[in-house]
Amino acid sequence: MYNPYSLENKTVLITGASSGIGRATAMECSKLGAKCVITGRNAERLNETFSLLSGDGHSQILADLTIEKDIETLGEQSPVLDGFVCNAGITTTKPINYIKQSDMDSLFSVNTFAPVILTKTLLKKKKLSKDSSVVFTSSIASETQAPGNSIYAMTKSAVATFSRFCALEFASRPIRFNSVHPGMVNTEMTDNLIFSKEELEADKQRYPLKRYAEPKEIAWAIIYLLSDASAFVTGTALKIDGGVTL
Amino acid sequence: MDINEFIEKFAEIFEDTDRAEFQADTKFKELDEWSSIMALNVIAMVDDEYDVLLKGDDIRGSETITQLFEIVKSRK
Numbered sequence: 001m002y003n004p005y006s007l008e009n010k011t012v013l014i015t016g017a018s019s020g021i022g023r024a025t026a027m028e029c030s031k032l033g034a035k036c037v038i039t040g041r042n043a044e045r046l047n048e049t050f051s052l053l054s055g056d057g058h059s060q061i062l063a064d065l066t067i068e069k070d071i072e073t074l075g076e077q078s079p080v081l082d083g084f085v086c087n088a089g090i091t092t093t094k095p096i097n098y099i100k101q102s103d104m105d106s107l108f109s110v111n112t113f114a115p116v117i118l119t120k121t122l123l124k125k126k127k128l129s130k131d132s133s134v135v136f137t138s139s140i141a142s143e144t145q146a147p148g149n150s151i152y153a154m155t156k157s158a159v160a161t162f163s164r165f166c167a168l169e170f171a172s173r174p175i176r177f178n179s180v181h182p183g184m185v186n187t188e189m190t191d192n193l194i195f196s197k198e199e200l201e202a203d204k205q206r207y208p209l210k211r212y213a214e215p216k217e218i219a220w221a222i223i224y225l226l227s228d229a230s231a232f233v234t235g236t237a238l239k240i241d242g243g244v245t246l
Numbered sequence: 247m248d249i250n251e252f253i254e255k256f257a258e259i260f261e262d263t264d265r266a267e268f269q270a271d272t273k274f275k276e277l278d279e280w281s282s283i284m285a286l287n288v289i290a291m292v293d294d295e296y297d298v299l300l301k302g303d304d305i306r307g308s309e310t311i312t313q314l315f316e317i318v319k320s321r322k
């Protein structure tokens with residue numbers, strides 16, 4: 001069957017696969033024929049994702065991306081890849097008067113530094129094949145302002161910036177690099193925010209599509225960027241935000 | 247935990263509201279200076295000073311400073 005979005009014969013590494021967007025991405029990739037290498041910290045939740053994958057030939061690797069040795073081991077154990085979804089992330093809500101160095105250390109460590117070091121490690125170990133595609137999960141936070149979101153937003157704009165530099169430096173291989181920028185998505189990250197249910201409901205009403213995204217809807221955008229359908233797309237930032245930034 | 251100390255720390259978050267306006271039975275959401283950003287500051291202050299994670303629903307569910315204090319105390 002003709003399908004330029006197919007991931008048949010592609011091996012894809014997905015970080016943050018034990019939950020939310022990462023889990024949905026792994027599940028959808030497997031349905032489109034990819035062999036998935038999934039990673040996360042929580043063994044039980046990662047294994048649950050593993051059991052939800054379609055087809056066979058998948059593998060799972062536990063790694064804490066704040067530990068440099070774990071990143072090294074992940075790069076070592078990873079097979080040669082056609083796709084890499086750099087998605088693990090954390091958030092916090094801190095108004096500026098209460099920002100602490102430790103908040104920045106933990107958010108930048110997972111959201112920015114780990115993506116940079118893991119990407120470098122995969123490249124140096126020649127685990128990203130010719131014609132492979134890398135997708136970073138950034139956020140519309142990289143260009144919008146919400147009170148309390150400054151640290152998270154800085155980490156997300158930094159990773160999107162890094163993506164553009166990668167796109168330029170590896171275009172000759174070619175390896176493509178793009179970022180996806182979701183608006184709010186119904187995942188644990190959103191459930192755990194400090195905002196009240198009423199505040200979240202009111203926030204949804206700001207979206208022209210009047211709801212938050214389902215994780216799958218972000219996965220489908222990631223899949224487009226992984227697939228041959230996006231062969232001429234590199235260095236771009238793709239918004240999936242129900243129109244909220246209009 | 248001491249209510250007066252809590253009121254003191256609560257009052258410090260505000261810039262323009264007179265200190266005398268902050269009493270145990272003050273309905274803080276009725277203060278002119280109250281806003282959703284102030285709510286975030288209260289949550290962050292409680293996290294810093296008392297190591298308790300309040301949520302927006304706790305703020306929503308409290309009217310007076312005492313009510314908020316009781317929530318923080320119950321989670322200590």
Ligand SMILES: NC(=O)c1ccc[n+]([C@@H]2O[C@H](COP(=O)([O-])OP(=O)(O)OC[C@H]3O[C@@H](n4cnc5c(N)ncnc54)[C@H](OP(=O)(O)O)[C@@H]3O)[C@@H](O)[C@H]2O)c1
Pocket residue numbers: 015016017018019020021022039040041042043045046063064065066087088089090091110137138139140181182183184185186187188189190
């Ligand atoms: N939800 C939203 O509204 C939204 C919007 C825009 C962008 N995003 C971005 O989308 C990505 C996925 O978010 P989500 O909503 O799916 O969040 P989630 O459900 O909370 O999942 C976060 C994932 O990141 C992993 N992770 C966190 N810290 C890690 C660490 N130190 N080492 C390894 N893995 C770690 C978690 O693994 P363990 O649980 O195994 O530790 C988990 O799999 C994040 O980058 C987030 O910033 C989310």
